[in-house]
Amino acid sequence: MDKQAKLLSSRLFLKLRQVEVVLNRSVLTWREADKERKRSSGISEAAHGRSVQVCEIVAVGRTEDGDDKRTRKSRKEAKRHSQLYPYAFTVSFVMRTRQHQWRCSEVTFHCNDQELCNQWVRVTNEQLSLLTNRPKSLLVYINPFGGKRCGKRIYEQKVAPVFRRAGISTDVIVTEHANHARDHLKTEANLDKYDGVVCVGGDGMFSEILHGLVSRTQTDHGVDENQPDAELVSCSLRIGIIPAGSTDCVCFATVGANDPVTSALHIIVGDSQPMDVCSVHHDDIFLRYSVSLLGYGFYGDLMTDSERKRWLGPARYDLSGVKTFLSHNYYEGTVSFLPAEGNLGNPKDKLQCRSGCRICQHKPSSKDQHSEMSDKKEKSPKGDSGDWNVIHGKFIAINAATMSCACPRSPKGMSPSAHLADGTTDLILVRKCSRLNFFRHLLRHTNRNDQFDHSFVEVHRVRKFRFQPKHHRLDSLEDLSEPLQKKGFSPICLAQTTCSYSAAHSSWTCDGELLPHAAIQVR
């Protein structure tokens, strides 16, 4: 198929100027007609044209009188113009602005031939209908209490109008309680009706929707999620994220910005980005899936504390962050992990994972590479056992970053070169150290310095890991007696040496939700 072959080519009017407009299978182009003439005659080399990829056209439709926005200055002239060229159509398209943000822009073309105008609308729409990855029908869940509690307004004011413009039909559910979306997806929703699910909320809300979809898919295929080695079936529906939470790192790390309109446009044009999902088990009990941060110690304690301060909104993390930092707890236990082998890079690589990252975009190869690797591993006669590394120690934090976890608080993220769909997670072990050193490490999440370049920090790219707290008889949080749970502050030691306080157990935070067990296996 010749992508350059012209489907339509006409002289139309744009803001009172005559333009040559050309549509082929992949691009819509317009340039001033006389400039074009000069160019082709060799008089001027300048191409005063613009073009839009067909795959980035949001919609095209007839423009009724008065819909076209013109400046006050030219109103009189415009009136005369619209009498001469009364037929018009408007193309809405994606315009890239700064820092990965997208906006919906518009261009209106006029002509004096109704049939020509209709033909442009029809042929352009025919091209759009060939883009089969675009969703036509979406199921939207809004968490009205996420982040600054603006989810409903963000959806209604910024997202719904763009979906309407793109002709997408939506069923919208405003959640009434936690796990409403998860349970609806698991058991009730008629998923055949939809091309995708949209999450309006934060990472916790995304996690609910992910759990609903993944669990529903496993149930439908008879897969037992409680089996730590079960071969999970991929979900066929995509999840779009409209950021309206506190951290929104899944949106930031995948799209490159936390901006509702940008997300809506990515959804409309049918973008997709596969991502890694970790399963977390306690023995043969499935606990949760994780896509961003699984954190024990510092982040687990921070999250435990911040849950009591939800009313504060996103600021709860700052307050609990300071409190947890001052507590300076460490935890003893054993971490075992299976390193990722092959061509999967290293967490210390300088190539950071950004929106449009070459490695994450390279979908088939990273997936193939991973599934090939999994096959090799699963079939290897010594199984997983021979390759496990085991580390006993005292840790301030044990973090598994399955994606970079970039977010506005930490623009390069917890593990800047962790990738979205490489089948691995970056296991970061922060050993017991002074408060000052831990502060230096934390601070480096916010600047250009390398947060892994400390003697007390090690990082491994892994396919699986396990954690066993030292006092393993008390590995369920329900078993913990109050005196063992360190809730208050430990004395602040200015000498910055051995002033850490050892509590028995911390909790795992899994994408912002707390897990009920400290001993876990992660795949």
Ligand SMILES: CCCCCCCCCCCCC/C=C/[C@@H](O)[C@H](COP(=O)(O)O)NC(=O)CCCCC
């Ligand atoms: C001295 C300055 C120290 C600053 C340290 C900043 C370190 C930031 C690392 C951020 C990692 C974020 C990983 C994201 C996890 C989210 O999934 C989770 C839930 O998000 P949401 O539902 O939208 O609230 N959020 C967190 O775990 C919060 C981490 C807070 C870090 C301060």
Ligand SMILES: Nc1ncnc2c1ncn2[C@@H]1O[C@H](COP(=O)(O)OP(=O)(O)O)[C@@H](O)[C@H]1O
């Ligand atoms: N209607 C609701 N009422 C209370 N909690 C809800 C509701 N809908 C969803 N949730 C829960 O709110 C939690 C936080 O949601 P999220 O959108 O991630 O906001 P934040 O980023 O501020 O944590 C999630 O765990 C989710 O299960």
Ligand SMILES: [Ca+2]
């Ligand atoms: Ca990964």
